[in-house]
Amino acid sequence: MSATIIDGKAFSAKIRGRVAEEVAALKRDHGLVPGLAVVLVGADPASEVYVRSKGRKTVEAGMESFEHRLPAETTEADLLALVEKLNTDPAVHGILVQLPLPKHMNADAVINAIDPAKDVDGFHISNVGLLGTGQKAMVPCTPLGCLMMLRDHLGDMSGKEAVVIGRSNIVGKPMAHLLLGESCTVSIAHSRTKDIEEVVRRADIVIAAVGRPGMVKGAWIKPGATVIDVGINRIDAGDGKTRLVGDVDFDEAREVAGAITPVPGGVGPMTIACLLANTVTAACRANGLPEPE
């Protein structure tokens, strides 16, 4: 039997609708307009697309969008000065510095200069520490989107075997912490994992965040497992065009899994929806207002 397709596009639209309602209520009841500042250094084409899309969705949700585009040769000191300005700007509740940064910059230093309360990407060392110790944190948007889809689809995940493939700071590690928070038994696989197929085969929940097109084969999947494919890989479609595929061989896996996210239309749209939700949360916290659920 073919797997249920988890529709991230529809689910993310629902979340963005909820965020828009929350924003409208904040405006009406408190005169508060949540603001998100996005900083892009250089002209990486993929980053350009993300930043444009983030700005558009921020405005659609009724929030204020501040875009700062800096040339690739900007110095780290100038970028830090901008971050400091945004930290103290009361109209800015969330700050996102689009990664990757140019090579001459120390990305860790820049991210750690963001006020943790405005760190809507959840990459600041304070938020990483809060998440790692099970405290209230700003949670990175992509893993948060995965968690929301899992909760929506599975409900209680307590005691389930979960495997996260990939150990990046952006996806793999925070995802593993979130699954631990759900009381899953969590394994993290990476490029040095021996017999990765065997590790994946025991999982009720598989999160693939690798960056290798179609790496996870249908035969690796435990029948009935829930598969969340974070990978976004552009491959040659053979007709002079390209197309996006995930890290999971979708056609194979859908014949075995209980549920699976497609690429595109799965995790991708959830990331921006969670960014908007994090910005509203930051705005509420900054103003001593109750946070949305």
Ligand code: NDP
């Ligand atoms: P990274 O390159 O930072 O990390 C990739 C991870 O995969 C590493 O931990 C690496 O292991 C592991 N890996 C690489 N090759 C293998 C292998 N053969 N077997 C097992 N593990 C392997 O990537 P990200 O975490 O940033 O992103 C992962 C994917 O998710 C990418 O396709 C990216 O485009 C996508 N992505 C999607 C987002 C969305 O919004 N949907 C947001 C962010 C990312 P090791 O540590 O040992 O090198």
